[in-house]
Amino acid sequence: MELDKDLGTEAGRQAWRAILADPAGTLLCSDFDGVLSPIVLDPDAAWAAEETVGALARLGGLVGKVAVVTGRMARKAVQLGRLDERPGLESMSVLGLYGFERWDAATGEFVEPDAPEGVATAAAEIPGILAGLGLGAARVEDKRLSVGVHTRELPDPQSAFDALAAPLTELAARHDLRLEPGKFVFELRAPGVDKGDAVRSLVAEIQPRCIVFAGDDLGDVPAFEAVRELREAGTLEGLLICSGSDEQDALIALSDIVVPGPPGVAGIFNRLATALEG
Ligand SMILES: [Mg+2]
Secondary structure, three states, X not given: OOOOOOOOOHHHHHHHHHHHHOHHHEEEEEOOEOOOEOOOOOHHHOOOOHHHHXXXXXXXXXXXXXXXXXXXXXXXXXXXXXXXXXXXXXXXXXXXXXXXXXXXXXXXXXXXXXXXXXXXXXHHHHHXXXXXXXXXXOEEEEOOOEEEEEOOOOOOHHHHHHHHHHHHHHHHHHOOOEEEEEOOEEEEEOOOOOHHHHHHHHHHHHOOOEXXXXXXXXXXXXXXXXXXXXXXXXXXXXXXXXXXXXXXXXXXXXXXEEEEHHHHHHHHHHHHHHHXXX
16 A cells, blocks of 8 residues: 555655565654653653554554654653553563663563763752742653653743743753753753664664654654664665644654644554555
8 A cells, every 4th residue: 555645755655665565674663752642731641542552553563663762761651651561562662761761572671771960960950940930830850861841831831931941051051961842841861862863773773674753842853863864875764754733843844744643643553554464
């Protein structure tokens, strides 16, 4: 089954054909938040949508390898996706904290390196910064190797986000951390690893013929760029899916297909699964 002419770029359609020709040589990667799960006020309550994880599991039985590549702790993504109890995902991997952490379904083991010191010392300063700006109600999310500051729940999320940009940039610089903006969230984390590195390490490990990456936010840009570079170098075919939202459009120009949020992701995953089964 061809990908419809009106759907996607030429490179995307070429990748689609390559996936159908060699499903075993295909690596399918997905971000978690905003792709498998809806964005919600409480990040601890971002349970993956049943239809989306169901579609991912369907593909898990059809392609060579499925991986979740997320800024979350691997343990949290496994829990919120119920990824350890899902038939079809027995050989999946979760790369958490942009690749710092890893979980493999085959062994059930978590690899969780020690946190760099700068994260904890920077995190300790955040309440004071928030209080000084009258933003003490902002949610601070300890992600062990990173710390997130969320403004979504505040009365004016955008002006709070804008007000935090400069002081958090300064804080990150002082502790040799990287400041990663997202959808009404800033994340301070250790430099040196991003989703582009995570994609490259999976590609080096698995050596796929084709890769699919589905993402929704600024943290996915390095992954999309890595796939585009690998594709342009002729290393593999790549299909880039953007889970679209009103809050972020940075990925659209880098994508082959834009779908409406997690339900749209479920739709395109199921379409691919049906094509593979046909
Ligand atoms: Mg996301």
